[in-house]
Amino acid sequence: MVADGEVDTSRVTVKTYLPAYQKEQWQEHADQLGMSQSEYVKAMVQAGRRGFLDAPPDTAEAQPDDDTEGSGGDLRERVMAVLETDQHLDWDELLEALTDRIEDRLEDTLADLQDENRVRYSGRHGGYTLVEE
Template structure:
């Protein structure tokens, strides 16, 4: 951020499904954050994957966009010792629930469906019907 950047606060408004807001609030509570702080932090974390001219703070190399996994692993290991399985579980988060939610949303939007004929999930464009 440039030294001349405006640091005054302003509101940002978005609309999400009620279940998603509840999930965000629950996660924010778990992290002892306000919901605003949680959303702001998650947006900034998500933007790292799209930036190409910023280095992740604390990263030992000049990897544009940073390496969030590296930071997460180092943060975890700074406070405890983990086995491979424990580290994998800690960094993967709740990927099963996220995948399930995404599949439900895609099906609700009629973009995919479960097809026994195709042996699993398929896009409707690939269905041939």
């Protein structure tokens, strides 16, 4: 059991299904980078999540990620602020602190877009799509 405020760093399994050709592409790229497929998928997911930091702030917790200085801009300040509070964080803990609530924000945004009939979820196609006018 994890106490309030602590991050559970135990390892768990994540399973997904994808076309065989895509798995082969991922494996080839992982091999080129000298990574296991598991390391590769984790790195790509984390890299993709970082892209969400560029989203415009729409909640009190959200802060912009100004990368115009070439060194992380506002992200540098955010990292420093998090480490002032929690002095020793591993990569995953630091990433979690910086991307806090992105899942909630995405879910709320998708719900709003669906309510406005601008986006719909297609179970048949397994994802979200724009509603054509």
